[in-house]
Amino acid sequence: MSGEFTTVYGRNLVAEVPAFVHRPYLVVTMDDLWPRFAESLEGDGLAGVHLVHTLELSELESIVGGLPPAASVIGLGGGQAVDVAKYVAWRRRLPLFQVPTAMTVNAPFGHRSGLRRDGIVRYLGFAIPEAVYVDFDVIAGAPAGLNRAGVGDILCYHTAHLDWRLTRDLGREEARWPYDESLVSAALERLDAVLGALDDIHDVTDRGIRTLMEAHRWGGNTFHASGWNPRHIEGVEHFLFYNLEKRTGRHFIHGQPVGLGVVFGSVLHEQGVDEMVAALHRAGVDIRPEAMGVTWDDVDGAMRTLATFVREAGLWHSIADERPVDDAVVAAVRDRVVAAYGAWEGPS
């Protein structure tokens, strides 16, 4: 599809960066990543390094003002670093080069930055990278859990399209987003590709990396290409994650709460529950609350208050507006997850 970012797959790609990006360059990355790549990027060309600690817009404004002059921006990270790199490139009008270090989210392939304003997610800005460099060895070197969680941002196409269909059937479509079967089938095509490569994604093979990153590449672009329409790629499953994040104030690995949200949404829609639980389990994404540092009580609260949350947050129409979350729904979600993953026995 036209508009997808130029994406290069290969090896030893970080070491090449200083040889071709505009100098001096600013690296936007994370505390735990910089030591791994400093040797390749330090030198005459380096203007500075910004280690991301916040996605809050009010804080980022002053951070951008304090960064040293630079001729380009290098985003180096899983999700947050590439989002902040986009934001810096946008505010400073600088060329951007993205180097995703894990497959966690589709952020390297989207135009806008997923930031927070008073804790609520906002997709802001506009940046087209010169290229996105996917290094097989860099990705394979990331914690397996980060890579595997990336399937959450593709499996969400399942619940997203159910929400959009429901909205159409109820005659409650937003005027700006009439149901579009071609967008839905394009999304489900990517979903099928990922479902066909779950073992490779689990093992982070070259094929797994290519399959999941190409799905992310499509997903990152389609929001823009469809006229900023998120309906075929995001719905109730992300809403649950946003509510959980707001209620607990915790930082999550995106695909874990989104994956749990996919199961929750599938239960509400009564469609594809078994397939989604099995896919998440096979890819190795632990969607138990304890694995994300929260409790079933936190998740229960987020599920039961979702209808209120989505209206307050001004989110689009979904099954959260239509089906009350009662004890039966809460129990069904928990039972499905525990049946597949077992009860939590690790530290909590």
Ligand SMILES: [Zn+2]
């Ligand atoms: Zn997402």
